[in-house]
Amino acid sequence: MTTASPQTAISATAPAVGPERPVAWPHRTVRTLANGMQVVLAEQHTFPKIGIELFFRSGNALVSRQSPDLAELTARLVRTGTNSRTSRQIEEDLRRMGANLGTMAGADSSAIAISGLSEFADKLLAMVDDLARNAAFPADEFERERRQRLEELRIDRTTPGFLASERFRRVLFGEHPYAVVAPTEAQVEAYQRDALVAFYRENYVPSNALLIVVGDFSTARMMELVEKTFGAWKAGSAPSLAETELPRPRGRAVHLVHLPGTVQTEIMLGNLAITRQSPDWRRAVLANAIYGGAFNSRLVANIREQKGYTYSPRSSLHGLRHRGYFVVHAAVRNDVVAATLTEMFYELDRLRSLPVSEGELADARNYLSGVFSLGIATQDGLLGQLSTVYLDRLSEDYLETFREKIRALQAGDVLEAARRYFDSANAQIVIVGDRAQVEQQAILFGDVKVWDTHGHAIA
């Protein structure tokens, strides 16, 4: 169907893009204080706001053997009271500075993130300091958070996306600390307040810290303020992550998490890959963009736009600090699980077998180069980019050179990256769905292990 509207002298082909305008990443001032705290400041004056994020390079992986999620629970308690402020005072003080606060932990770091009006810069920084050094861990707040965490976990264990990623990390990482993304209910019941306090004392220390401030301030004055606020903070050094052997699976295997009554099946497949420090990282990123990392990618064109199996197929590379992995993900209707896996593998194998055309290569390079620069336009975007560089200890010119390095990649780089890091033959497959509907489709792709939603194997 073409809707009938009179045509005028508009070109039938899309106009070329104009000459590229320079992307000027803001100047950063980087300093390490005498106590070891690393400080990164970047001015951005578009709105009268600032964003402050204080990271500690210790996250859930550090404690995942004994008490998974301890870092996360510690972070949540941090905002519930300090030696001088009650929970209610903290929340009201935030509001009177126009501020949002997040305290959270990932696998590799814990963070106190605050953003607010720049007119309150001093007080915002003082709040971060108070939370980082004087958290009081009130016993009643601890019990409240424990119960909330339990209820959240119960919901998580009925959420297909959560169950898929939980099982997937287990399968890829085996006994490694990165294997565990969430605790059991029993582990949450067993938490002791003292363990949170101990984690906080050991890990929330300046030698383990990275402070990033972005926004509407003057660097000289902000650096003075940072020195004044954090300079006198003395504490010991934090423990580092003890890594263990990783599984090296040969051949594909399927892990089916049985969630009764589902009307859709969540699929994840993939393999261990590389971190951002790898010289191959950009090659793999480019290969991923072509495979399934963009709307304009092979996976989306195939299983969404051609076949209509799914709404949101995607692939991605995850760079944790010490290890990375590659994952392909889609939620599909129950009767096309096998068909979807077939197409996912077909597209992986195609990318591993044949060089991409020059046109497809150029499109993907342009995509990555352009999208990377979008981060420059907002304080959150900039803070996110800077935290990647400094948390992962990437080179100082990482932001400035990313685009030109992507532009230099060739079809051979994509082929090589796909062969090395998209390990089709040994991919591990996780599906979350109703066993009765999907198990017969799953067995076409390898031995099937069935799990319940609490991580117990079932026959």
Add this chain to the structure above:
Amino acid sequence: MSNLQIPVETQTLANGLRVVISPDHSAPIATVGVYYQIGFRLEPRGRSGFAHLFEHMMFQGSEHAGKMEHIRLVNSSGGVLNGTTNYDITNYFEVVPSNALERILWLEADRMRALKVDDDNLRNQRDVVKEEVRVNVLNQPYGGFPWLDLPPVAFRNWPNAHNFYGDFVDLDAATLEDVRTFFHTYYAPNNAVLLMVGDVEPKESFELARKYFESIPPHPAVPSANTSEPPQTEERRGVVEEKFGQLPALAIGYKMPERHHRDWYASALLDRVLHGGRAGRIHRSLVLEKQIAIAAEGGMGFPDVFEYNGPTLGTTTIYHKPEYSPGATVAAFDEVIADVRDKLLDSDELEQIKVKCRADYFSMLEAGGNGVPRFGLMHALACFTLFDHDPRLVNTVLDNFLSVTPEEIQATARKYLVPANRSIVLRLPAAPPRKQDSQVEAQPEAKQGTKQEGKEAKQGVKQGAKQGVKE
């Protein structure tokens, strides 16, 4: 006073297309959007979900940019794109390095002029939309709660009250003829606004807008919806079964004042008294102090109010512990409500709220909820243009909120936060209660409530996600 001076330049083309430009050269990035004044409320009866399905069709090809080509042209320019269907608007937007501006205008004009789709495209996107509904609603705990659950209970007029994501039977019934009619009726330049924000030169950009859009013919008479609601005289209740989660949840929605009525400004501030994060009174009372609830949040605060141009609900969503009944939970909620009705807000609390509104307004303009550069600025400009015919409100509207007095807030609470103006939906787990909860007294009451309230529930929608549906 906020003293905002965001540059806003406007022109209206001969075909009625409004063009709004807000230059900001701090980064070489342009955010471009076309907003059509058509949303869930206007979709045809018997075609629930059609406005959103149609939005998908707009990515399926136009005369000179076939299927996947639109997406390829944006991505390969270094940009991202999406579309969103809301109650009263549908938008299409691109964020690109600013050297791609002309290409984006060409693309948007091509699909405004001549959508080119076939039965295969329609079948394909119907399948995609069904998976979208499954992944966001049918296959998620608390999917669609409460944004799809409350309207059928709270409203009586179909445009406000139906299933916005679409019943599958209605999605299946949609034809290419429906697509054609919908396109011709609503996707006309005189029912739209084109926005260019960021690294754009106004003079050159207005010229480009004329070049690509001005020859697209207008629609002689774009229909508008009758969204009026009969007066509500008593509390309305409904119940929806929760298939996956084990926590009981409930949502309470009060009908809100009309756009730009003085009460509208006060109600947005009142919403911040009640919600607005952990300092909000409902969270503080129900989650932190009484610990009845696991989560309690609001669904229609400042500045979200800008994107609605018809009956709306100020909503509180509460996930509560199974050992408390829905009745006990609502009673605790009502204590908070009684307090704002009975007592004047103290000036410190109101001052905190105003500072936070100011900060959140800046954050919204800078990015908006989805993190896209200047998305919120573009969105606000579009809403102020389509609904209020004055995009420059972006510089002045904040002051109307910041001048609200404690007396106005109390008066608004007394007028609107009354049982006869509200609707309550319970989302009750189907699964048997967990062992540790079965001893607790609350269960019988919960079950009884279910039956009673079931009578008034118009339809059992079981679903989830935020308001507004992304492409």
